[in-house]
Amino acid sequence: MRTVVEIPQWQGSLSPTAPRLVEGAARLAAMVPGARHVRVETGDTLAETAERVRRALPEDGFVVTVGGDCGVELEPVAAALRRYGDRLNLVWFDAHGDLNSPATSPSGAFHGMILRALLGEGPPGLTPSPALRPDQVAMVGTRSLDPGEAAYIERTGIGGLSTLDDGAILYIHVDLDVLDGIRSVGYPEPDGLSARALTEAVAALAARHEIAGLGITEYAPSDPRDEEMLRSLVPELVRLCAASRPWQVERRAAAAWPALHVEERDGWLLRHTPGVHRRRSNSALPLPGVAVPSVQAVEDFCAARGIPATVQVSPAEHHGELDALLAARGYTTAGRTLVMTAGTATVLAAAGDPAGAGPVHDRARWPELFQAVNGDAGDMAVIERIRPEAVLLAKDTSGVALAVTEDGWTGVFCMATHPDHRRKGVARALLAALARWSEERGADRLYLQVEADNGAARALYEGLGFTASHGYHYRSRA
Incomplete structure (x- = not known):
C-alpha cells in the first residue's frame, strides 16, 4: 500500500515565501497517484509537529513524505533508521547542505539544520535516537554551503553516490531547489540538476537498491511552469522508488x-x-x-x-x-501470483518448533525427496544451476521446501506437502526450519510466491507474519 503523508510545515524556514509551503505540500500530495492520503496538522512547535508525524506514519507500505520545509523529514528518516539500522543510507538531493548546528547556523532556521540533526546534533527535542552516522549519508546536487557546513563535511568525510554499498537500503530526500531553474522554492540556486537528470539518477538508484522511503520538500508555488514540470516529475519519482523493493x-x-x-x-x-x-x-x-x-x-x-x-x-x-x-x-x-515477504525473526517466533524438519545437505538425496513428496523431480534441472547458497528443507518424506539465500534475503521455492500429510503442520514446520537456517546465514528477510487464489496457503503465510509485497501475472501469445 502506498501512502502520501502531507506535512504543511513552514515554520522551519525563514524564507519570505515560506507560508506558500502549506499550499505546496497540498499540491505535491495531489500529484502522487493511487496513494492513501494522510495530512498531519502542524503543532505549536516543531517538536509537537514531529510527534504528530511519528504517530501518523504507517507501519507498512511505501511512504512518500511531502512538505513543507525540509524539517518534515525528521521522523520519516528516523523511522526508516529504526527499521533498517546500519543498512540504511540517506541520499540527500539538495542545493544546500542543511548541515548547520544551532551553534553554526547563520539564520537559526531548522530547515538548514535538519541533516545535522539526523546525524545527532540538533536543537533539543529535534534529534532522533539512534542517529545516522556520516558514512550513511550521500549528498547529491549540493552547491551552496555555509562555512560551518563545509568544515563538517571535510571533518566527517561525507561523500556522494559512489560511497553507497551495493546492499544498502536507501531513503531518498529531494529538496526541489536541487533542480536548475526552478523558481517556486525559497532559496533557488543556479547550476542544478535538470528534471531529467534527477529522474535518471533516481532510476539508477532504484535499479540497484531497495528504496525505503521518499521525501519531496520545499515547494512554494509561484510559477505555472514549475507546476507543469512537477506534474510529470513527481509521479515518475514515486513510480521508480515504489517499484524498487518489488524489483529487488x-x-x-x-x-x-x-x-x-x-x-x-x-x-x-x-x-x-x-x-x-x-x-x-x-x-x-x-x-x-x-x-x-x-x-x-x-x-x-x-x-x-x-x-x-x-x-x-x-x-x-x-x-x-x-x-x-x-x-x-x-x-x-x-x-496470477502474490509475492509475500516477512522478517526472519517474525517467522521464527510465529512458527515455533521445526518438529523434525531440517536441512538436507546431501544433494544426491534431493531428487528422491522431490519424487516422494510430489511425484516429480523435474525441477532439479533448474535447481542444479542455482548459484546463490541453497538448501532443501525436508520433514521425512511428508514435505519439502527449497531455500535460496542472497544479500540478506531468502527465497522460499518448491514448497510441497504430500497429500497424505496435509493439514498436519508440515508446512509450518518446514518454514520454521527454513527461517532458522536463514537466521544462521544472516538473512533477516524472507520472500515467497503464492497463487493469488490459494486462500489456504495465504492464510498460513499470513499467520506466520508474511504480508503482501506485490503481485504479478503472465501474459502469453502463441
Whole structure:
C-alpha cells in the first residue's frame, strides 16, 4: 500500500515565501497517484509537529513524505533508521547542505539544520535516537554551503553516490531547489540538476537498491511552469522508488530460479530454458526504469526459440500501461501470483518448533525427496544451476521446501506437502526450519510466491507474519 503523508510545515524556514509551503505540500500530495492520503496538522512547535508525524506514519507500505520545509523529514528518516539500522543510507538531493548546528547556523532556521540533526546534533527535542552516522549519508546536487557546513563535511568525510554499498537500503530526500531553474522554492540556486537528470539518477538508484522511503520538500508555488514540470516529475519519482523493493525481490528471484539462456535487451530480462515448463523459466521480465519496454524484442526472442511469447508483468501494479498494450496485442492472462515477504525473526517466533524438519545437505538425496513428496523431480534441472547458497528443507518424506539465500534475503521455492500429510503442520514446520537456517546465514528477510487464489496457503503465510509485497501475472501469445 502506498501512502502520501502531507506535512504543511513552514515554520522551519525563514524564507519570505515560506507560508506558500502549506499550499505546496497540498499540491505535491495531489500529484502522487493511487496513494492513501494522510495530512498531519502542524503543532505549536516543531517538536509537537514531529510527534504528530511519528504517530501518523504507517507501519507498512511505501511512504512518500511531502512538505513543507525540509524539517518534515525528521521522523520519516528516523523511522526508516529504526527499521533498517546500519543498512540504511540517506541520499540527500539538495542545493544546500542543511548541515548547520544551532551553534553554526547563520539564520537559526531548522530547515538548514535538519541533516545535522539526523546525524545527532540538533536543537533539543529535534534529534532522533539512534542517529545516522556520516558514512550513511550521500549528498547529491549540493552547491551552496555555509562555512560551518563545509568544515563538517571535510571533518566527517561525507561523500556522494559512489560511497553507497551495493546492499544498502536507501531513503531518498529531494529538496526541489536541487533542480536548475526552478523558481517556486525559497532559496533557488543556479547550476542544478535538470528534471531529467534527477529522474535518471533516481532510476539508477532504484535499479540497484531497495528504496525505503521518499521525501519531496520545499515547494512554494509561484510559477505555472514549475507546476507543469512537477506534474510529470513527481509521479515518475514515486513510480521508480515504489517499484524498487518489488524489483529487488524479483531480481533475486530470477537469480534464485535461473534460466538456461538469459539476455538483457531493450528493457527486458529475457529467459528460456528448454525442457522446463514453468513460465518463470521461459518469459520476459521488464527491467526497472522502463515503463513500457519494446514488446517486439520479446516476440523476436521467443520466435527464434519456438516458444510462445510470454511476459511476466511484475510488479503488476507498476506496469498498467504495459499490461494494456499486451492485452491489445492479443496476449491472454494466466498465473496470477502474490509475492509475500516477512522478517526472519517474525517467522521464527510465529512458527515455533521445526518438529523434525531440517536441512538436507546431501544433494544426491534431493531428487528422491522431490519424487516422494510430489511425484516429480523435474525441477532439479533448474535447481542444479542455482548459484546463490541453497538448501532443501525436508520433514521425512511428508514435505519439502527449497531455500535460496542472497544479500540478506531468502527465497522460499518448491514448497510441497504430500497429500497424505496435509493439514498436519508440515508446512509450518518446514518454514520454521527454513527461517532458522536463514537466521544462521544472516538473512533477516524472507520472500515467497503464492497463487493469488490459494486462500489456504495465504492464510498460513499470513499467520506466520508474511504480508503482501506485490503481485504479478503472465501474459502469453502463441
